[in-house]
Amino acid sequence: MYKLESKNANVFYGASQALTDINLAIHSHTVTALIGPSGCGKSTYLRLFNRMNDLIDGIKITGQVLIDGQDIYAKGVNVDALRKKTGMVFQKPNPFPKTIFENVAYGLRVNGITDAKFIEERVETSIKQVVLWDEVKDKLKKSAFELSGGQQQRLCIARALAIQPSIILMDEPTSALDPISTAKVEELIHELKAKYTIVVVTHNMQQAGRISDSTAFFYLGELVEYNTTKEIFTNPKNQRTQNYITGRFG
């Protein structure tokens, strides 16, 4: 069984169709990169898996989107429970105006956990998972805004991990970071793969090559090609994929 799957998924923003018949299946404990030019639908596709698109006015979704074989758009699905399974990291680090500790504890508290010792342990584990602990252990009560951009992004990943999801969705997670912070986040993605299934939207072709097992190329709302990253970057089967990854698009 696939961890994530879409069958003939279509998304419409009002009269405009953003995704057309997307069939894609993702194994667990893998990293999948979604690539394609701006407006091709890759972020829309990513947000199908935590139903974040539901918040957009006039959206219509058809087809099936499955996590662990269950249709997450079926009637009666508990969206809050679904979102606990899927942590999300955005392009720009977006810590809350709270302390470093409270940023990571936030997800636990809103889920009704009050056991202070439990929260403390989970915060520490999550921050250690993103290899940030040594850098912040002495300033947990300080504002998260005091951290550098790269540290803030890793804190946001720790915040996503604290609720113990099984899927991490990343929307251009390093586009606002310097090369060293980018390398740290990429290294982290490699390590997190052992425990999580990760889907990353990226505009950086080299990054897709470095971090992902599989790559999906989207264009004008269609999935043009989906294959192992090695195959996509050495011998893509579709001319449009080749034109895009070699920078000769349009």
Added chain:
Amino acid sequence: MPQIEVELQNLKSEIVLMWKLVSDQMKKSMECLAKMDKDLAEEVLRAEKKVNSAELRIDRDCENIFALFNPVAIDLRLVMALLKINSSLERVGDIAASIAKFVKKSDGFDYLSLITSTHALEMFEEASDLLDDVLHSFESENSQLAEGVFRRDKTLNDLKKDARAVVIAQIKKDPENVEHCLSVLSIIRKLERAGDQSKTIAEEIIFFIDAKVLKHAPKSDEK
């Protein structure tokens, strides 16, 4: 046009220039062997430096493209293929120069009769034609033309086997001139290796165009 395309076009132009230079070296070396012309041999040896410097320049340009442009897909295959083709061309250039060196250093022995009876000049012509054919296949990006080189390389191998038998017979007939006979045999082996280099180049062209790896693939009669 994206900058990487400009760089790749420049690299292709450079390799074609080197290819033509090496092809010219082969033709001149063949002529100097046919006439045992020491002046022409000297000319070939002087031009060898140009081949060597072209190889270094192309190596450096490939390295720069890898480092600065991170080529992928067909671009990556092109740069990888050119790096290996560059090395093969330089080896063919070495073969042309080493035969010219033989002519330059030759004593008064009548090599021409043995060169004729071994069909060494026919081998030379075949090896030289193979190099031109792979160039044509590269310039026209025609992988089928490159595949034709494999059959012709076999012809060259057959010619080598026949030539070897002729040389052995000659050694038995005229044991006094074993060294001279072995020199001719050495030329024949070099020409066969020049053919092998064209075959390697053809494999790289097919890798570049069709993304197929033929190197070390079992031959059809081994399957």
